[in-house]
Amino acid sequence: MAFDPENKNIKKALQKNETEQPTDTQDKLVIPVFKDEEERTKNYTFSLQPSARKRLDGLAKEHNFKSASKFLNELIKNM
Numbered sequence: 001m002a003f004d005p006e007n008k009n010i011k012k013a014l015q016k017n018e019t020e021q022p023t024d025t026q027d028k029l030v031i032p033v034f035k036d037e038e039e040r041t042k043n044y045t046f047s048l049q050p051s052a053r054k055r056l057d058g059l060a061k062e063h064n065f066k067s068a069s070k071f072l073n074e075l076i077k078n079m
Contacts (some may be wrong), residue, residue, distance in 0.1 A: 030078055031063060041073075 048056070053068070060071035 031075070032061070033063070041069075 014052070015049060056068045056072065060068040065071040
């Protein structure tokens with residue numbers, strides 16, 4: 001069976017695939033927006049490399065969070 005370029009169904013299917021963008025957002029990181037919702041927190045201790053902490057502080061400040069821990073908390077909640 002050969003491909004018939006005049007087949008309208010095949011043309012439609014090919015055009016639809018060319019214009020569709022992948023909508024898989026599962027692998028994309030979404031930066032949270034600052035929301036002033038207060039919830040009780042509990043202290044936890046964990047380690048970061050100094051360069052990662054510097055980057056975390058910068059991202060928190062860039063996105064108007066009061067602290068890196070609030071930014072990290074929102075980032076994890078939105079995953």
